[in-house]
Amino acid sequence: MSADQEMLALLSGSIERYTTDHYDFQKRHAVLKGAQSYSEQAWRDYAEFGWLALTLGEDFGGLDADTTTLGPLMEVVGHRMLMEPILSSAVIGTRLVSLLGSAEQKDQILPTLIDGSVKLAVLDPGTPRFQWLTASKNRLTGTAPMVLHGDVADKFVMPAKDADGELQVYVVAAQNCSRKRYRLVDGRGAASVNFEGVVAQRLGTSNSAETVEAVLADVADEAVVALCGETFGIVRALVGATADYLKVRKQFGKALGANQALQHRMADMYMIQQEVGALTKAARLSMNQSHADRARIISGARSYIGRTARIVGNEAVQMHGGIGITEELDVSHYFRRLIVNAVLLGSLDHHFENFVKLTLASSKSQH
Structure with missing residues (x-):
């Protein structure tokens, strides 16, 4: 809705x-x-x-x-x-x-x-990572080396190939797995999860592999669009924090914001913020289309937003000076969050390549 x-x-x-x-x-x-x-x-x-x-x-x-x-x-x-x-x-x-x-x-x-009593952790949908896991008679085998929030998950939702080579999705209780917990560079938790023939519950009893693949593709698109929205929130925060800092930080008796070169850089950051907002909106609206029609828009938005958000992060750190990389300032934390988000749900390179491929295919079909 x-x-x-x-x-x-x-x-x-x-x-x-x-x-x-x-x-x-x-x-x-x-x-x-x-x-x-x-x-x-x-x-x-x-x-x-x-x-x-x-x-x-x-x-x-x-x-x-x-x-x-x-x-x-x-x-x-x-x-x-x-x-x-x-x-x-x-x-x-x-x-x-x-x-x-x-x-x-x-x-x-x-x-x-x-009610929040159970937290799920998921292997990235829509990526080839499911090839790491196999399922036989509702037992899951394999290792997932990086599962975001896998350190606190009560259950894991894992795509895996069954004995017939068909893709299905399984739910596994966390207590049945062995996991190595760690923190990512942005402080969020993750885990390397080892499934050694653990009991798993297949989602649905009659879902065909085609149905599962279609659902995974749809949910992967939804997740990528959601991640674009999260990145937009980070960009807005960085632009706002940097603008405020330039207004109050003084050098040689003048606010840093009086420096014309810094004003131009802030203008560039603001323009990126507007572009990220527009592309995020376009990606959201594209979800009303079929997967084939929206894939190019979503991959293009994901790639561009991820790369330009990093530019905003770099500028924010530089314009804050030495304190921009300190633990005590939120700017450095936003920067690290962008680093982690850039590798979630398909890398930026993967989405750029997908965007180019789909754009060329569309161009050929129109001629």
């Missing part, structure tokens, strides 16, 4: 108010330095506010949210650098369970996702 502008404004306002009051940089820093890689209290709050059910249908108390409805949430995820597994659990994992699971599986799993 695509929400109207009034509902989007209300959702955006409530998310912004909560994070302003309860998830500012200092409180996030406390989470970053804690034993857990996320805030348990924040996760409970998200469940209470209904954020974890946004992608579900009304039968489960959700909004059946599309990428436009998810936009305000994902932008705040970036703007506040939320540490919780919203993308992996509340967006990707929940969507896969709701689209592929049987009625019994949905009744069993979805309520635990809505």
Whole structure:
């Protein structure tokens, strides 16, 4: 469902108010330095506010949210650098369970996702990484070397090839796996997960490989668009922080913002922010098209947004000077978040190559 502008404004306002009051940089820093890689209290709050059910249908108390409805949430995820597994659990994992699971599986799993008692971690959908895992008689074998939020997951949602070589999606309880937990460069948790013939529950009993592949492609597109929204939130935060800094930081008796060269650089950053916002919107709107028609738009947006966001990050660090790389300033944390996001859900190079390939194919078909 695509929400109207009034509902989007209300959702955006409530998310912004909560994070302003309860998830500012200092409180996030406390989470970053804690034993857990996320805030348990924040996760409970998200469940209470209904954020974890946004992608579900009304039968489960959700909004059946599309990428436009998810936009305000994902932008705040970036703007506040939320540490919780919203993308992996509340967006990707929940969507896969709701689209592929049987009625019994949905009744069993979805309520635990809505109330936050279960967190999901997912191997990137839509990428060739599923080739690392194989399934035989509902037992999963293989190693997933980097699973975002795999350190805190209660269940894993894993695509794997079955004994017939067909792709299916399985749910595995975390206690049945062995995992090596670690922190990524931006502070979020991850894990290398080893599946040694562990018991797995296949999602759905009659899903064909073609159906599974189509669902994975759709959910992968939704996830990429959500990540574009998160990156847009980061870009807005960096542009705002840098503009504020240039207004108050003085050198030789004048604010840095009085320097014309820095004004030009700020103008370039602002233009990038506008471009990122426009491409994010275009990617969201393209989800109304078929996968074949939207793939070029989404890959092009993902590649351009990822690369230009890095330019904004570089400029923000440089214009803040030496403090731009310190642990105590949020700019360095945004920069690190961009580094990690650049390799999620397909690399920027992969999406650029896909964009070029699809553009050339489209051009040939028109002639």
